[in-house]
Each structure stands twice: as C-alpha cells, then as structure tokens.
Amino acid sequence: MKTMILMALLALMFLIIASEGKTVPQPTTITWSPEIPSRLTRMVNLTNEAENFIKTIVRGRGKLTTLNFKGGFRPLKERSVDAVVNPLIYGDTCDYTADIKKPNCKDIYTWDINEGIVSPLSLPVNVTVRRRRQNWNVTLDLNGASSITWSLRKENPTKMKLPETSLKQKCNFTAETSFEGYIAYRLKERRGDTPEYDAFDIVQLADQSKGLEKRKNTLLYNVTGTFRHYRMCKDRKVIKPTKN
Template sequence: MIKQDITVGILFFFVVRIEGNKEKDKGSCGQVNITKAAEDIASVRGEQIIKVSFTEADGRSSWEPTTVTVGKMQFEKECKHTKKFNYTTCHDLYWWYMPCGLATPFNLTLNTTVFYKNERHLNVTLDLNNAAYNFWNPDDVKNDTYMQNETQSTSCNFTVEIQFQGQFYYEVKSARGDSPNKESLYVLNLARRESRLFRHGPTGLSYNISGYLKHEVVCPRQNHTKGKTLSKKKAEKEPFKKMKKRNAV
C-alpha cells in the first residue's frame, strides 16, 4: 500500500518525451544563487572575500541570522486529466520543472498534492533548493516501457514564494573606502529587480520560484487506425516511432 506522504526525488537517467510548455516559453529565467548575490555585495565593499554567511557572524551579539519561509505551491488551475484511465495497465509520472529556480544554503522543502490514479489527492514532499526539476515515478516505470507506450499529459504553471528575514555576514581582506572589513547587512540589500529578488517588508527579501507541473499517464500503445488495442504479439513486432530526446530543463 502506498504511503500518503511521498518524498520526491531528482530525475536520473530517464529519457523524457516533452513537448514543452507554451506559458513557460514566454520568458526564460535561469536560476538565482542567493549566496552569489551576497558575494557580489561583498566584492563591491572590499577585495579578497574571506567569508560570506547567512547563519554565522563571527560571534557578533547583534547578529540576526537569516530565516526562511517557504510558501505554498500556488497553481493557476487544477492539474487534472479530464479523461479516465485504466490503472490496471496505465501509470502516472510527474515532473515539476523550475526554469525560475533558486539556490540557497537553506532547506527549501514543501508539501503539495497531486491528482493520483484518477481520483486521489496524494501528498508529496518536494525539495526546491538548487533544483531545475523534481520527478516522481510511483510505479517505477522503466525507460523502455515509457518509450514504447503512449503517453497523455496535462500541465499547469505554479509559483512558490520564498521569504527571507534577517541578516547576512561578510568578511573581506581589504576594504574599499569607508566600508568595514567585517559587516552584517539585512537581506534587503540583496534586492535586485533584474534577479527577481524583491523587498519584503522593512528589511526582508522575497523570490518567486516558478515553473510548471507536467503530469503524464503512460498506457499501452493502441492501433488508432482500427481503433483497437494491439495484441501483445502484434505489439512486439510493431516498430515504435523514434522520439526526439531532450534533456530536462
């Protein structure tokens, strides 16, 4: 019996059929690295960075380490197939693609739900930190099975707001101008519109991880000309159309 809470892993060695997502293709984001953003601030204020940290500040009593809040995954619509499938022979596959991702030194896990086997809403746990995608293959579908069968997919865009509060600390070997060699700054100083890092409250920072969920259902290949399912013997002889291979984003 499948557990109600599932931890979703990263996709490895699985050739994916993907037709793309029109909404996603309207713009390209890339991944934002919040540590790199802090290093950029430090490099403006001094030379030869010794340390940049969101959790340690060289014993400073006034230090406010950064805390992170991961919001809920918000979908623009319900990711649900309108067709009912025969799950004695069909299988679900799920991809969460994040072209607008985020790399941090923090834990960015969240719980969300997926529509599973026609009717069940199943809880899954995703790790969004430094991830281009997450993947869940509940029935352990093999690559050969995936490529030799038919798939039907639905997709919908999502966003997850990440909020930061507190300070980051930097230390440089040689300071520029009146800047100190060591300093703690509120994360607000990392706000950059071009990086989609925005001010949140008086001293905080926010970033929206955005992407899309693709839910595929893999079912036995059918003979669409005659409208009948191929027999096992005939299916074994049927030459499968070569599918274009693309790496996951």
C-alpha cells in the same frame, strides 16, 4: 476462486488507504549547474549576489574570506537567514479529470523550473498529487532545481521505457520564496577602521531586474515553471504467431 477474491479485496484496500503512514519515494531532482547552464532555466544565485554586494560596500578596503547565511560570527548577534516557501499556485488548466481505469499504467509528475533560485539554504515545499483517485503528499526542494520528477515507482522515473504516453495535465505554477535575516561575513587584509566581522540584512540584495523584491524585512523571489502529469501505459497483450 477464493484466492482471486482475496487478491481483489487487497487491491481495493490499497486504493482507498490514504498515503499517510506509507513510505513515499523521494522525487528525482535535476540540479542547475553554472558549468552546464540550462537554456530553459533562469537561475538567481543568492551567494553570488551577496558576494557582489559585499565587494561593493567594502570598496577595496578588505578581501572577502567567508560569508554565512547560517552561523558565522555576528558582532551584534544578528539573526541567521531563514527561508520559507509558500504553497505552489497552479494555473486554471490543472483541474483533475476523471481517472481512466486502465491497467499497467504509471503516473509521472514533473515540475520544470523556468525561473529558479539557488542558495546555501534548502527550500522544501509540500505538494499534493492525485493518482487513482487518491492524494499523495510529496516534498519538493526548489533550491537550485531546474527540473523535479516524481513517481510511485522506486526506480528512477526518467529511465522508464513504456511505449504509450499521454499527457493528463499541463499548467504553469508559481511558488513565492521568502528570506529573512542577516548574512555574516569576514574580511582579511583590511584597511583603516574596516571591521573584520560584519553582517548585513538580506533585503539589501533586492533587485527588481532579477526578480528579487523587498517587502518590509523580507526578500521575495517567485519560482515559476511548468507542471506536467504524464500517464505511461504498457500493453501486455501478446500476439501469438498463427499456425500454418
């Protein structure tokens, strides 16, 4: 009896202790690939956009060898590109419902990207998820991601095999990403007075048809998608065979 009481107290302590200071599992990210494009994800490639822009302004007066969002030689000491992600904004259907006290359940959270962006820069953003009346802080990297999954289980949550699944939450989300700074590049086989090294402001990549917008000295792009919170439960009841 004492052992059972002790175990119950430990379980209660686990429920009320905040996630701060705990080791939180990393999210599992499915990365977008140009070789295997997703039908669900529309991805803007900033590197390709920069290459095409340079080729347009050079107009055959040189061949592009390198371009750098960070580092690289910058003739006028132009600043490198910095990226920031604003907090995710969820739709109004994501209100939390009362937790159901059902044992043997695992919570799984997914962010499926509909409109994403890929670049040489990481795009981390902190999100808060709720499990068993407790908030957990998780860091997602939106760069190049087509789908992100997180669970407290250490193993890959996409490989879980639990029979009963219920959808607790589903809503759209959006996250504004912003880029500021200059992209440096180098040319070879130059003609005339075309410089070997140069740089341009990233806001020049603005293209509303692709979702790239300019706001003063900042290039903006809205990452959008669908958030889902699943609860997967396993019934441990064992039905014993009847004796004849």
